[in-house]
Amino acid sequence: MDISVTGAKILFEIPVLGGIKISETLVNTWLVMIVLTGLCIWLTRDLKIKNISKKQAIVEKLVTMAENLVRENMGEKWMHYVPFISALMALSVCSSLSGLLGLWAPTGDISTTMAWAIVVFVQITYFKLKTNGFGGYMKGFCDPIFVMAPFNMLGEVFTPVSMAFRHFGNIVSGGVITTLIYGALTVANHALFGWLPGIVGEFLAGVPFLTVGIPAVFSLYFDWFGSAMQAFIFAMLSMMYISTATD
Numbered sequence: 266m267d268i269s270v271t272g273a274k275i276l277f278e279i280p281v282l283g284g285i286k287i288s289e290t291l292v293n294t295w296l297v298m299i300v301l302t303g304l305c306i307w308l309t310r311d312l313k314i315k316n317i318s319k320k321q322a323i324v325e326k327l328v329t330m331a332e333n334l335v336r337e338n339m340g341e342k343w344m345h346y347v348p349f350i351s352a353l354m355a356l357s358v359c360s361s362l363s364g365l366l367g368l369w370a371p372t373g374d375i376s377t378t379m380a381w382a383i384v385v386f387v388q389i390t391y392f393k394l395k396t397n398g399f400g401g402y403m404k405g406f407c408d409p410i411f412v413m414a415p416f417n418m419l420g421e422v423f424t425p426v427s428m429a430f431r432h433f434g435n436i437v438s439g440g441v442i443t444t445l446i447y448g449a450l451t452v453a454n455h456a457l458f459g460w461l462p463g464i465v466g467e468f469l470a471g472v473p474f475l476t477v478g479i480p481a482v483f484s485l486y487f488d489w490f491g492s493a494m495q496a497f498i499f500a501m502l503s504m505m506y507i508s509t510a511t512d
Contacts, residue, residue: 301356393405
């Protein structure tokens, strides 16, 4: 096994397909997608019009929230984007939270967030070309004056780059900070109880008093809240860029 530049392990290669490397990122992403697909199938079984179950009530609430989010940020004509935005947010949140299960979080690999950003960028470019035509699209790079064309082109290219690195950077930094806090509490635990003489000090210094509970509080923010917030921000940027591409 070797390690990719983003930290994910390469599990194996497929020689017959040109030596394609299968990494933890790829495997875990598929696991998340399979779980989400199975969850969607289970949640949408036995739907009723009257006397609905609590499960169906939760599903309807989530769908309504997704519809309101798209309607408020993209407009009524973009309601067909509800499944795409919902899938993007669900995949992002679940991919980030998979790290809590001891798996390699796919969002901790820049290739994952970059792939999502490229998908969004392709749609942005498509709607710009559809609205303005190729000539109008190229002319837009010359606004407000033609000398700005190189900078506008760079700005266009860096749209997916900034989206990908923002998501990736925040997820990775949250994990790094949590690890550093855990390490600092371990050292503090030894310093606090290690001064006691004899076997008592050695025993108490080895018991992780400070590392129980406190890291969980930080994990609640960096892992749970951070994962949800980054998924929300990525979805908001996607909706904003796509919907304004037709202006």
